[in-house]
Amino acid sequence: MKKHFFNATLFWAFLSLALWTTGCSDDDGYPDVDGQAPSIALTADHIQTATGRTFTLAGTITDADGISTIQLQCADLNLNKTIDLIEIYDKPLEIYELSYDFKIQANEIGEQFTVKVTVTDVGGRTVSQDVRVTLDGDFENPVFAIAPANGSMVTALLREGETPKFTMNISVTDDRALDYLMLNIEGIEEYTNLKVDADGSKAFEHAFEITMPAEKKDYPMTITVYDKTGKSSTVECTVSVTDVQDFEKMYLADVATEAELNSDVFGVPMRIDHVGEYQYQALYYCQKANTEIFFLPQKTSFSPICYGIDPADETMLTDNPALAKPIVLTEANVYYKININILQKTYEIETYSLEDATDPWPANMVYGLPTMDKWNDGGSTMMDFTFGMTSSNPTEVVSFKQDATNPHLFYNEPVTLTGGESMNFIIHNYHTDQWWNFVRWCSDTSEDPEIFGYYTGSTFKNEKYTGPTTTQDVWSKPRVTTTGSYQFWFDSHLGRAKLVRVN
Template identity: 55%
Template sequence: MKTKNYFFTTFLLWTFSLSVLWFTGCNDDDGYPEVDGQNPVLTLTTSHIQSGVGRTITIEGSVSDKDGISAIRLECDDLNLDKTINLIEIYEKPLETYDLSYKFNIQRDETGEQFTIKVTVTDVGGRTVSEDLLVTLDGDFEKPLFTLSPDKNVTVLIKAETKFNLRFSVSDDRALDYVTIEIPGIDGFTSLRLEANGEKTFDFVERITLPNIEQMYNVTITAVDRMGNESVAGSIISVSEMPDFEKMYLADVATVEELNSDVFGVPMRIERTGAYQYKANYYNQQAGTKIFFLPQKSDFSPICFGLDPEDSSKLTDDPETVKPIVLEQANIYYEITFDTQNSTYSIRTYPIAEAINPIPHKYGSTSLDTWGDGGSWLQEFYFGYMTSNPREVERFSQDATNPNLFYLEEPLFLEAGTQMNFVIHNWHSDGWWNYCTWRVDNSAEPEIFGYYGKEAKYTNPAWTKPDHVGDNWAKPVVNTTGNYKLIFDAHLERAKLVPAN
């Protein structure tokens, strides 16, 4: 009797256990109930992403699972990617649906060409599903870049034979397709389509004959790459007698490439003193420097002022025959005045000692009569390149020969397409203090770095030049990736940012 009851009791316990399993189903360690026991569903937005070094990709897709999504893992050893998105940890519960959107940056020094990212979804029951995402570094996102193109406004002087040298260079990070040129209104000139054949660079020079009458022509140059990205360079050509140019520039370089390789400052803007009259002040560091004067910034043509080859006491404007003005003395300032209407010029020099600047204290000094009341405030005085606040100024080095001349010891590495944002400013340990600072005339195309917001008692009393800039930070756009050196002359209120190599 006892044996019979034992077997009956054991049978009841076994039946109860089966019932519990029947109603609860299979559980993971966390005890989440099973709904359908199916594998998760993963749908990536795309199976192939075209990208490039230094760019950010976004891994996107939709995930669903009725039992509940536990985690999503992204793996690619070659990209050093191993990321687990733990949904239970983030949301404190599993989710039935989830929109995947994960951003990942391709390192700039990456040398590979294609990679496979494995995306794996795991549900609360331990079931998984995976998909592969192909990433290739052959994407084309950038528009073609004009590294050389005519100025927005170009003057061509009426001559016995009036000609204009149309010159431009364009580049693309992948492959150029074609370039078109349109100049309506010129007899004998038809619109051109020039095939670039997938090259990364394209150069063009052609001399165009223009009618000997005062007229304006619109030039439109359009560059298109293989992905259909396009850039347009526009220019207005004015055919006329000698105009009274509002702006004039000093060029101390030898080639068109050097005129266009800077971020700003080359050629150097000079002063217009009256109708057809200009004055150029220039510090000559090396004997034998050759200079010209240009009313356009990007080319020595169509107008270039220099010495007349037939009479060196006069100027000529012909870029094909002009001779340079040669500055024979080193470590001295030159002042050149000239008249473009009468073709006359004069030159004088003055020593560094006479070249004043508005700097209020000896550079690098520590005992400052800050308020002009005979008191002192102990802090080292210097200034330099500032992109954020005066606590983070990159200090200038002062030239050993010319105390007006400053530069950054270390080159600035700048990427193409970067818009800069900086001023020249005094360093200060506590933050903002516009005690000694320079701003620019035009943020997008800085030409003058004027001493800004000065008060006479805080600066050199001999510095009487008026403020001629606003509170404008320099914000030029970099065309070509590379290392650049920044040079600033406090006497001339001019700066330039040129390739360091």
């Protein structure tokens, strides 16, 4: 009988050879092709983002044997995602284009994080790569807080015996870091590519002292601000050198500083009426005795032209901001009518009472009382007469509160608005059933509302009303530049509204 001996050394050699020949494989029996670990080529190993924003982990992942899973992990962000390719595609993939979006929570307080990307192939081989995520991304363009309005006319006055000059105050902000300002006035060498460094600050102010040639001429002007990432914002306007200009628009300013001129969303300074050549009329409600006012042809600054009392002759006006004294309105709780002639430099002032001021709806309709015919059919079904701002329909009107002293003055409680958002509203009566146009006001322009005309399609009208009206269904869509608390005021007699910062 032959005897069979077990050779242990030979057995393990054979087993090792078999394993080496077949290679590693997972439980599903996928064969090895090259037996190499996967390869990761991420688009970026450093992602800059910000709270409340979504970032994307992206890149190309390859493996000749077949990719099984991709894990994305960051405990500090509560990110633990496994992308199982076999489960998704019913087979492993040799190439996979990774694109995974993840949103940073708005209340996140961390500053930087590490996301680990781990790829496993069908043979169990893994490779990992870290992605650094920091909350220092820059996504916003710089913002002009104080500057000439885009498309506006800046006037340099030719005064006898003087060189035309003016001060132009610029204030800009950025969510991260400002780089520099660039000023260009076409045809003026001194102001060609004039650069002013902002030194990486988030807020920057600069006063340009501009001297112009002493001849009547218009010069295109461009002001551009850049942040450290190259994002920019530009204002384009015109510098007009002239002796006297019949300005298309004039404004009444009842604030003391340029910061106050520019901290509102709209309405400050208040647009007044251009009633004739070089002639303007302001109707203004004075809430506080001894209110000081000036008249400005530009909205954002007291320079280069500011109409006020001439200290050399207080019966006359001056347009020189360095000399002008405020016009003082001595009476409270009355309406003022002020006429100015900027060619003759004259002004006239008179007052009229709250009782003499008219509203565009019938006098028998009392705000807050049930005096409205609900269905406009002569019936007796009544509802309270109120109105306010709405972004959709009359059932969602936020009704105004009426001022305790002036029945023509209305307001809302302060609200917090976010910088960068655009509003969308008209002023309309409240109604329970979406019935439109009992009373309604629309603005003159969407982005920069200045006058709120009473809509001529409104059902209720007061024939004695002589204020602004409109046939246009224009919704106001002003943009909020700075996050903060704002309060809305509306004067139904004047057809003027403002949305201003409050502390």
